[in-house]
Structures are given as C-alpha cells and as structure tokens.
Amino acid sequence: MIKLQIPISEEDIRSLKVGDEVLLSGTIVTARDEAHKLMVEEKPEFIREHLKESVIYHCGPVVKQSESGEWSFVSAGPTTSAREEPYQSTVVCEYKVRGVIGKGGMGAKTLEGLKKCGAVYFHAIGGAGTLIANSVKKVKEVFKLEEFGTPEAFWVIEVEDFPVVVTMDSHEGSLHKEVLEKSKKIMEELL
Amino acid sequence: MDLKDSILELIRRASTDLSEDVVKSLSDAYENEDEGTPARGVFKTILENVEMAKDKSTPICQDTGSLLFYIDFPEGESEKKYSEAIELAAIEATKKQYLRPNAVDPVTSKNSGNNIGVNAPYIHFHQWDKDEVRIRVMLKGGGSENVGTQYKLPFPPLKAGRDLEGVRKVIIDAVVNAQGLGCAPGTLGIGIGGDRITSYALSKIQFFRKIGERSSDPKIAELEKDLNETLNKLQIGPMGFGGKTTVLDVFISSQARHPATFFVAISYMCWAFRRKTMVLKNGEVIYD
Structure with missing residues (x-):
C-alpha cells in the first residue's frame, strides 16, 4: 500500500503503475459533467489553485448541512468516469491535475493526456458510498452549488487515507484496456 | 404510522439496508475469488460498506x-x-x-x-x-441505467437470429460492452418480445425476483442458468478489475411479440441492488 500526500509531484505520480494500491490524503475537488463542461469551455480561475497538483474526484455526493451551516459528506462513492472522456485530458493539462478518481476507467484520449501531462487514473470502489464518505474529513468550500445542484457542484474536500487503485498510469498502461480485450476474445470463443 | x-x-x-439475498450473493462471490486478487479486495470493501451503511442508516x-x-x-x-x-x-x-x-x-x-x-x-x-x-x-x-440496452433481432453483427440462441448472443454482447461501467457485478433483467416500451418495462420488473429464483418456463430457466455460467467466464469481474464474478444473476421473462418485431431489452442493475x-x-x- 502506497501513501500519497496531496499536492503530488510529477515525479511521484509518474512512478505509479497499474495495479498499485494507494491511500490518498489531502485536498481534492469533486467535478462531474457540468463542471467539466465549464472547465473546458470557460476555463474558470476560481478552481485553479485547488486543482494544481491535486486530484479531481468524479463524485456527486449526498451531503448534510448542520444548523451552523457547515457541510459534511454522508455518502460519496465515485460516478462513472466515461462521461468525462471528451473533456478529461484538456482539464488535466490545463489545470495541472495529477490524478483523477472515478470508476469504470476512461478511454484512449485520456490515457494520452495522462502520459503527456503527468497524471494517473485512480479507481475507487463504485457503490461504496458510506465507506468512502468516512475518509472525507472536511468540506472546505463549495462552488456553483446553486447553479449546478448538489451532485454537480465543485466540492473542495479534505480526505484522509482515501483507498484507490491505479488502473491507468502515465506510461500508457490501462487495466481497462486489458480486461476489455481479454473479455472480447473470450466472447468470440463463447459465441 | x-x-x-x-x-x-x-x-x-431501500437506500441503506441491502436485502439478504443480495448480501448473501456478494458474500459468496467474495469467498469464490482468489486470495490476494483485486477482485477479492473489491468484494471485501463492498461488504464492509454494506454493513456500515446499515449501521449508520446512510445510503x-x-x-x-x-x-x-x-x-x-x-x-x-x-x-x-x-x-x-x-x-x-x-x-x-x-x-x-x-x-x-x-x-x-x-x-x-x-x-x-x-x-x-x-x-x-x-x-x-x-x-x-x-x-x-x-x-x-x-x-x-444512473451508471447502471446507462449500460442498459435494447436489441432488435436479427442482429447481423453477431449473427444473432430470432430465437433463444440469438437472445443469448446479444445478452453476452451487452455485458461485454458494459464492462465494469454499471458497477459490476451486475444483475440482469431481460425482457424478450413486446414493443420498444414494454420490453424495457418487462426487463425492469424482473428485479423484484430474488437472487437464484428461476423462471417457471423451463426453456427460459435453462437459458438463465447457461448465462449465469457463461457470463461469469468473461473475466470482467467486480468493477471491471478482472475476476470470476461478472454477474450475480440473470432474470429473463418473455411476452408476446408482433410478427415483424423481436426485441430484447436488457436492464442492468449494479451490485447495490x-x-x-x-x-x-x-x-x-x-x-x-
């Protein structure tokens, strides 16, 4: 198990390989469809400092607000990353992001971006909402809550020992590509 | 009340307490995966999460x-x-x-x-x-709903004809296309026949069956058993990490079709069933 503290250097991220199990700690940012569209089309500045050498989390959480107005995460597993495929490599390179957490993996364009700009794809366990929310220690800030709604807002959160597996690295390695090719071959035999 | x-x-x-048949199926899948594999690790995390959600009454x-x-x-x-x-x-x-x-x-x-x-x-x-x-x-x-799909037979790319063998082929194809994206291991609800709408409706309502409950139609029950074995040979595994469990179960039902149409609707339910x-x-x- 590798422990990584955010911000992460390019050197540290490039040393990771497919299959590495990692515990992430530090400040990360949730972003889904609306957020990615915005980051590509308008390149907003408000999120830049939070993303530099940090990690994007594909997640639309269930949140709670206390009477004093403080937010906390109740359930917060990953969402399907494939929807961000058109945007991801542009966002990673534009904002110098070192990692993307999600589920289901991403495609060729993202893999190329990870190599070019020095980042990896971290896979979290889909559906493990309550367990992962336990790793979220603090909600530091939220952007675009009113406009995008709870799931789509940018939540800036502090995590501790967030468990993930590297399934796409910065050396063109992709577990998703491997499993897809293998299962297609097996399918040909089964049909 | x-x-x-x-x-x-x-x-x-529904949101916080997973039904017993699903928990049992996930526990069996955990036992079935080899020690030290990512697949086994996924099931361990899943089971911990299920227990924690029930205790805390959170989603x-x-x-x-x-x-x-x-x-x-x-x-x-x-x-x-x-x-x-x-x-x-x-x-x-x-x-x-x-x-x-x-x-x-x-x-x-x-x-x-x-x-x-x-x-x-x-x-x-x-x-x-x-x-x-x-x-x-x-x-x-939503993630699992996005990998649901509907075929009309015949489906030439797979040489899938208008019979149960054709149905079998498109179901395998759908699961290969889904990979881990629908939060595998999934449970499949399949509706054969009907029109565009009713084939999906029939596929969805299958999810009220209990894991392991076979169709009362012997030919369909046979196909369900076959697909349970076949789909788990694909090595897609939980989360698409590779492994022995790609589906928890396959529920199929059929209804009358128009002579000119032959739809197969496939609904995919994530492991959090x-x-x-x-x-x-x-x-x-x-x-x-």
Whole structure:
C-alpha cells in the first residue's frame, strides 16, 4: 500500500503503475459533467489553485448541512468516469491535475493526456458510498452549488487515507484496456 | 404510522439496508475469488460498506437512483392518495439524506433539489383482486441505467437470429460492452418480445425476483442458468478489475411479440441492488 500526500509531484505520480494500491490524503475537488463542461469551455480561475497538483474526484455526493451551516459528506462513492472522456485530458493539462478518481476507467484520449501531462487514473470502489464518505474529513468550500445542484457542484474536500487503485498510469498502461480485450476474445470463443 | 411515514421508512430501508439475498450473493462471490486478487479486495470493501451503511442508516451508494414505484391496489382505492404520499415521502427522504436530489429538468439542467419532477418519482399502478395494497420501490442508479440496452433481432453483427440462441448472443454482447461501467457485478433483467416500451418495462420488473429464483418456463430457466455460467467466464469481474464474478444473476421473462418485431431489452442493475416491498393490510404495515 502506497501513501500519497496531496499536492503530488510529477515525479511521484509518474512512478505509479497499474495495479498499485494507494491511500490518498489531502485536498481534492469533486467535478462531474457540468463542471467539466465549464472547465473546458470557460476555463474558470476560481478552481485553479485547488486543482494544481491535486486530484479531481468524479463524485456527486449526498451531503448534510448542520444548523451552523457547515457541510459534511454522508455518502460519496465515485460516478462513472466515461462521461468525462471528451473533456478529461484538456482539464488535466490545463489545470495541472495529477490524478483523477472515478470508476469504470476512461478511454484512449485520456490515457494520452495522462502520459503527456503527468497524471494517473485512480479507481475507487463504485457503490461504496458510506465507506468512502468516512475518509472525507472536511468540506472546505463549495462552488456553483446553486447553479449546478448538489451532485454537480465543485466540492473542495479534505480526505484522509482515501483507498484507490491505479488502473491507468502515465506510461500508457490501462487495466481497462486489458480486461476489455481479454473479455472480447473470450466472447468470440463463447459465441 | 400514516401512509407517508410508512413509505418514508420503505425508502430508508431501500437506500441503506441491502436485502439478504443480495448480501448473501456478494458474500459468496467474495469467498469464490482468489486470495490476494483485486477482485477479492473489491468484494471485501463492498461488504464492509454494506454493513456500515446499515449501521449508520446512510445510503449504501451516493447515487440513490431514480425512484421507481410499483403499486398493486384493490378496487375502489384512490391512486391520488398514494402518489401524494409518495411525493411527500420523497421530499422528506431527501431532507433526511436517505436520497440524493436526482430529478433534473433536461431543458434547463436545473436540479429540483427534492427528487420531484415530471414523472419523478415514477409510479406504476396496477389494480388486483387481493384486499391488500403492495408497494414496491426500486432505486435505479444512473451508471447502471446507462449500460442498459435494447436489441432488435436479427442482429447481423453477431449473427444473432430470432430465437433463444440469438437472445443469448446479444445478452453476452451487452455485458461485454458494459464492462465494469454499471458497477459490476451486475444483475440482469431481460425482457424478450413486446414493443420498444414494454420490453424495457418487462426487463425492469424482473428485479423484484430474488437472487437464484428461476423462471417457471423451463426453456427460459435453462437459458438463465447457461448465462449465469457463461457470463461469469468473461473475466470482467467486480468493477471491471478482472475476476470470476461478472454477474450475480440473470432474470429473463418473455411476452408476446408482433410478427415483424423481436426485441430484447436488457436492464442492468449494479451490485447495490436496491429494492424493497411493503404490504398494507387491515391497517398494518409489513416490510419484506
């Protein structure tokens, strides 16, 4: 198990390989469809400092607000990353992001971006909402809550020992590509 | 307990407490995977999460899905009474964080914030001869819904003809296309026949069957058994990490088709297979 503290250097991220199990700690940012569209089309500045050498989390959480107005995460597993495929490599390179957490993996364009700009794809366990929310220690800030709604807002959160597996690295390695090719071959035999 | 409160409790159970048949199936899958593999690690995390969610009464998965209700009621009952109670229960369940706000207007992209929208929650009403009311709810996640699909046979790319062998081929194809994206291991609901709409409707309602429950039609039961074995040979595994468990079960049902059409609708349910039932009889509420 590798422990990584955010911000992460390019050197540290490039040393990771497919299959590495990692515990992430530090400040990360949730972003889904609306957020990615915005980051590509308008390149907003408000999120830049939070993303530099940090990690994007594909997640639309269930949140709670206390009477004093403080937010906390109740359930917060990953969402399907494939929807961000058109945007991801542009966002990673534009904002110098070192990692993307999600589920289901991403495609060729993202893999190329990870190599070019020095980042990896971290896979979290889909559906493990309550367990992962336990790793979220603090909600530091939220952007675009009113406009995008709870799931789509940018939540800036502090995590501790967030468990993930590297399934796409910065050396063109992709577990998703491997499993897809293998299962297609097996399918040909089964049909 | 009034109707709204008993439906609220039904939603709470569906979101936070995975049914026994599903937990057992996931535990078996954990035991079946080899020591030290990522697949085994995934099941361990899944089972820990399921237990923690039940203890804390918080959502198993943050995607608490679309709310799909199925109500069977005796003659003379008012549909309005139930739809109003469901709306109130959904609003309160969202406030209590049993549900994430998941109703978005596709024109404005605005999230209503309380799970209420046009056709949300969606309610299927059905009148029956019993003197009791049965309310069933399914929380259908978006990621798994996105990998659902519908084929029309014949399907030349796979040489899938208009017979059960053709049905088998397109189901295998759908699971290979889905990979881990629908939060594998999934459970499949399959509707054969009908029109575009009713084939999907039939596929979805299969999710109220219990894991391991085979069709009463011997030919279909045979196909279900075959697919359970075949699909688990694909080595897609939990989360698409590779492994022995790609599906938890396959439920198939058929209905009449038009002579010119042959649809196969495939609904994919994520491992967080959330559905619950309650029955109202003589003023009493019984949960499954």
